[in-house]
Amino acid sequence: MTGKFLVMIGPPGAGKGTQAKRLQQALGLPHVSTGVIFRQNLQAQTDLGRLAQSYMDDGELVPDDVTVAMVRDRLAEPDCAAGAILDGFPRTPAQAAALDDMLAEQGHELALVPYIQVPREELVARLLKRAQKEGRTDDNEETIRNRMRVYEEQTAPLLEYFRRRNLLVPVNGDQSIDAVFAELLAIVNAAL
Numbered sequence: 556m557t558g559k560f561l562v563m564i565g566p567p568g569a570g571k572g573t574q575a576k577r578l579q580q581a582l583g584l585p586h587v588s589t590g591v592i593f594r595q596n597l598q599a600q601t602d603l604g605r606l607a608q609s610y611m612d613d614g615e616l617v618p619d620d621v622t623v624a625m626v627r628d629r630l631a632e633p634d635c636a637a638g639a640i641l642d643g644f645p646r647t648p649a650q651a652a653a654l655d656d657m658l659a660e661q662g663h664e665l666a667l668v669p670y671i672q673v674p675r676e677e678l679v680a681r682l683l684k685r686a687q688k689e690g691r692t693d694d695n696e697e698t699i700r701n702r703m704r705v706y707e708e709q710t711a712p713l714l715e716y717f718r719r720r721n722l723l724v725p726v727n728g729d730q731s732i733d734a735v736f737a738e739l740l741a742i743v744n745a746a747l
Contacts, residue, residue: 559638
C-alpha cells in the first residue's frame with residue numbers, strides 16, 4: 556500500500572507549520588519538520604548531527620546529502636509507514652529528486668504538494684508582528700524582505716518541479732487560519 560506523503564510549501568510566515576500540525580491531527584499522519592529533525596540530531600549528537608554541526612560551525616550551509624540522510628532516517632521510522640506531512644523539505648529540486656528516490660525505495664510516492672500563497676506585504680506584516688511578539692530583534696523589515704527574496708529565488712525551481720509533475724496545488728493563505736485549513740483539508744481529502 557502506498558503511503559500518503561505531502562510536502563507543504565510556502566514562504567516564511569505563510570503558516571505552513573501551523574497548517575501541517577492541524578493536518579497531522581486531521582489525517583493521523585506525522586508532521587515531519589526538518590527544523591525539528593536537525594535539532595534532534597544535534598541534541599542527540601548523532602553522527603549526522605555532528606557532521607551537520609561541523610558545517611554550521613564553519614558558517615556553511617549543511618550539504619543536501621546530510622539533510623537528505625536525516626530525512627531518510629526519519630521517514631524510515633514506523634510512524635511514517637502510512638505517510639507523512641513534510642515541512643521544510645525539500646527546498647531544492649535536487650532534494651525533491653532525492654525525496655522521490657527515497658519514497659520509491661520504500662514503495663511510496665508523493666501524493667500532493669499544497670502551496671500556501673500569501674501576498675508579500677501581508678507576509679512582511681505577519682513576520683514583523685511575530686518578531687515583535689517573540690522578541691526576535693534580528694528579524695527586522697530588511698532581514699525579512701531579504702528572506703523573502705532568497706525564498707523566491709530558491710523556491711521557484713522547486714515549484715516548477717512539482718508543477719510539471721501535477722502535484723502542486725495552490726492554497727489561499729491570505730484568509731483566517733480556519734479558512735486556510737478548511738480549503739487545505741478539502742484539497743487533501745479530494746487528492747487522497
